[in-house]
Amino acid sequence: MTSGSPAPAGAQGSSLDTVVVRTEGHLGRIVLNRPKALNALTHAMVRRIADALSAWEDDPAVRAVLVTGAGERGLCAGGDIRAIHDDARSGGTASAGFWRDEYRLNARIARFPKPYVAVMDGLVMGGGVGISAHGGVRIVTERSRVAMPETGIGFVPDVGGTYLLARAPGELGTHLALTATAVGAGDALLCGLADHFVPSALLPRLAEDLAREPVAEVLPRYARPAPEGELAAQREWIDACYAAGTVEEIVERLENHGGPAAKEAAAAVLAKSPTALKVTFEALRRARRLGSLERVLEQEYRVSCAALTSADLVEGIRAQVIDKDRRPRWSPPTLADVTDADVARYFTPLGDRELRLGGDSRGALG
Template sequence: MEDEVLFEVKQGWGIITLNRPKAFNALTWNMCRLMLARLKEWATDDSVRAILIKGAGEKAFCAGGDIRWLYEESKTDPQGAADFFRTEYNLNSLIHHYPKPYIALLHGVIMGGGVGVSISASARIVSDNVTWAMPETGIGMVPDVGGSYFLPRLGGGLGLYLALTGHRLNGPDSVYTGIATHHVPYTRFEELETALVGLGAEALAQSTIDDCIAAFDAPEDIALKESRPQIDQQFGAADGVRGIVDSLEKEGGGFAEKALQSLKRMSPIALELTFEELRRGAEMTFDECLVMEFAIVRKIMEGPDFHEGVRAQIIDKDRNPKWSPDSLAAVTGDLVAPYFADLGDSRLLIDHGLQR
């Protein structure tokens, strides 16, 4: 069997390749452990001047975490399943604080865990075949891997819109939002990587790397611009998910109807949890957000909506989840509050030892 993640040092670059192409490079617990250990090692290795992360195959950089494994594990051992997130979130934090240039080559599907290992990169290069999304509310989850930190910082109502509806971005839209920094045609990715490696170890400063990438940058038309005023109007000053739904119903029209259709497919409690985590995350540090997210997902692993969402979307694929509660009106503050409770000795500890 091939290794799930490949590591190589080449002309000053530490190169990471996510290597589960048949599984859309979905992250396993073992992959997270391996990357965490190697990135800690490379952080103090003078022969490694910069990091490049990419995904094997043509379909995906990384479609998320290993949801099937989490589904099975959490049904019998929720706490054990949550320990996957302990490792993953420490990896996310390490990348956020990394002391060397960290470059992400992003193609195909990028969701969930794939966002987590790329969103803090110092350059985030998306291809023309990208589908970027945080669709967690559709499986009874919340945007995590630092989503409560970076989404509310996108400005206006954009982050909340992406988090609640799971709206999918293409390459140019990803750059427009600030989620990506550059757009390069996928047919030029190999050429770009060759150029980056060809800079040589002594030239691997962020400025020279940025100059190299800029030579390949190919801006294109941005579809999301047309919807941005409505996104900001409907999601930018919202005081709750029910308020958003009421406003969209009054507004009517194509954008509102499409957004409503998306929201009505999602887990009601996941929507309310997502709204609250982004509200709180706007005032938190990255690591504080990860600690909060861990408390939320630790309880989510107990079910029922995560189990039902994965069953409907991934296991049985009937696309007909039976949420509990089954409406936003039934999601009370008493139901939401326990997800944000301090876990005490069971809380997430960030222990990779690096600070930017």
């Protein structure tokens, strides 16, 4: 069985489940099993993962958890954005409920008391980053493509993405967030989104050994030097351009830099939702000051709920996923048209609807 194969039926799950849960030796296995949908997360999947962690947290027979995705294309392409699109169009609240449980799960993964090993093989985007990059052991392969692509659909990086990107070296996180760039293994390691590189061909043997031996003893046998990334050589212009105080100034610096990569980055930024860009920029700067993952997730929940009522989220998903014309009509259409008040609305406290995680997020999902 490869790491990407659907899991066979077992005592604790069925291959028909969207999340297959079972144990192998001392290892708890979680396999996202929606390969035709690139393992996109649904609310039911989030709850099933949370239930598995609850069952294993105090079970002495389970010494570590391994998370993989079915199929050969990736761990997880994110949340089910078609469902979010339909919910936003109808003025519903189902997405807010999904995010509440998803963000609680993200925080819980970060605090899980046993080794939580996530195999970030293939495509890992959005919600896929949330269930992997907060884990204690994060593995990438030569096939990994890791991204927080939210600005391209009129949304803002969530699932703790602004926490992770705000802590990347220099301004690399700002670059990835605003351009929605996907990175390979070497750059994921550089940005702090992953810990180890393991060739994909070794993943089946890795899983077999993890079922029998401690994670700390197994990993050194499989970890290899990662292929060289692209971002290290671009740090100078990235740090200089993205250190600007506004998105408009960032674009100006990129366009005036002179290098082709900087100009490409400027074009990538300008293709995204102007409102999402400005809110993302503000969210990243605030995340640097907030400190803990829990505080950042609480902020992201406010931002996501505000985005659910915005025109750009519906339009962005329409253009990229529903109609696939790749020609979104953003409102407002330019960065200059997005006011400070427009941005501030996304950070308005939600009152009794706030997500409150405290300092320890191991409690059951609600």
